[in-house]
Amino acid sequence: MTGDRRPSAHDGRRPTRHVVVMxxxxAGKTTVARGxxxxTGLRFAEADEFHxxxxxxxxxxxxxxxxAARLPWLRNLADWMAARYAEGLSTVLACSALKRSYRDLLRQGPPGVDFVHLHGSVDVIRDRMTRRAGHYMPASLLDSQTAILERLGPDESGLVLDVSLPPDELVTAAVNRLGLATGSALDGRQAV
Structure with a gap:
């Protein structure tokens, strides 16, 4: 993992965990985040639904x-995570979070956001995009996304997983490497 900063419960709240699959x-963000x-019982949200x-x-x-078009969207996502944090709920968000500045904005929501970067061959991802149905994002925009993608910095808490792995293996790797407890209560609380 890159940087490792965990929130504390010094304010009397039960600790929560917040994960962004980026x-x-x-790349499979929604599938992995849902998994x-x-x-784990973390509360799921799909960032596309906030656009x-x-x-x-x-x-x-x-x-x-x-x-300029992304900033209000990112603020809404940070606010959503912060509101869940205030409720004592842990979250997992499927969100592109392509640039460091976008991730910095998401980190302004709850304390201690971990990122799971699904990364791999553009050809594999383009093939997936052309085969999926019902999504508004055309495969033609993949090049613009890869052009602005900034990998996680060494000071950012998170990990990188290869998109060529099967979804269940990606989910298991993310849960294990982030140290997330499994079988948590259905209310979305996550023990640290």
Missing amino acids: GVSG ISEL SESNVARMRSGVPLDD
Whole structure:
């Protein structure tokens, strides 16, 4: 793992965990994040559902989002995680989080966010994107995402997993390497 900063429970709250499964579109973020949620009880959210209608329309038409369009979306995601933290709930979020500045903004939500970067061959990911149905993100935007992708820095808490692994292996690796407890209560609480 890169940096390892865990939140403490000095404020009297039960410690929570917050995980962002990140990577370019088609890497398998939603599948892996849902799998982590099912295995651990962390509260799941899909970042795509937080996009404005104008952002979705823009991407659907093949136009990549710029930072100005992404910032309100990222703030909403950080606020969602912070609200769950205030409730004492742990979270797992499927979110591209492509740039360090985007991850910095997400870290302004709850304390101690871990990132799971699903990374691999652009050809494998492009193939997945062309085969999936019902998603607004066209495969043509993959190049714009890979162009702005910034890998996790050594001071960022997280890990990198190879997208060529089967989804169940990615879920197990993320849970084990992050030290997440399994079989937690269905309310989404996660013991540290």
